[in-house]
Amino acid sequence: MGSFPPRPGADPNPIKGLRASFGYAFRGLRYAWTSQRNFRIESYIAALALALSLWLGVGLLEVLFLILIVLSLELLNTALEAVVDLTSPTYHPLAKAAKDTAAAAVLISSLLSGLIGLILLGPPLLDKLER
Numbered sequence: 001m002g003s004f005p006p007r008p009g010a011d012p013n014p015i016k017g018l019r020a021s022f023g024y025a026f027r028g029l030r031y032a033w034t035s036q037r038n039f040r041i042e043s044y045i046a047a048l049a050l051a052l053s054l055w056l057g058v059g060l061l062e063v064l065f066l067i068l069i070v071l072s073l074e075l076l077n078t079a080l081e082a083v084v085d086l087t088s089p090t091y092h093p094l095a096k097a098a099k100d101t102a103a104a105a106v107l108i109s110s111l112l113s114g115l116i117g118l119i120l121l122g123p124p125l126l127d128k129l130e131r
């Protein structure tokens with residue numbers, strides 16, 4: 001009988017431990033997908049950018065890297081929101097600072113990724129459409 005939450009290193013079977021870790025990570029993804037509208041919007045934009053990059057045959061690695069940054073930061077933002085809601089269910093200026101700062105990280109990475117994506121994919125897309 002395992003304890004929950006599992007203690008680090010408590011599982012003597014490393015394969016089972018690895019499988020459980022993947023399971024928790026996928027549950028985290030599902031939580032973000034179902035509870036965070038922004039995560040869904042960013043995922044749709046990521047899929048579009050990926051499809052465009054494949055269609056145009058340019059910038060696949062760069063697009064994957066930008067997707068990794070934005071979605072990972074959104075996942076961390078979601079995790080931080082959950083912790084803040086757990087530890088500070090009533091108003092606290094530090095809770096506000098934590099949530100606002102994490103949101104700023106997502107905003108900056110999204111804006112810059114969008115800009116880089118436009119610079120990367122915009123010209124070859126126009127080229128292709130003009131032909």
Ligand SMILES: Nc1ncnc2c1ncn2[C@@H]1O[C@H](COP(=O)(O)OP(=O)(O)OP(=O)(O)O)[C@@H](O)[C@H]1O
Nearest residue numbers: 036038081088089090091092093095096099100103
């Ligand atoms: N416990 C709190 N104390 C102080 N301010 C808070 C607290 N909870 C939320 N806020 C403020 O309200 C804003 C919105 O918080 P909320 O929990 O709704 O997250 P969110 O930014 O709407 O996240 P998302 O829309 O991505 O789920 C925060 O950015 C923060 O400024």
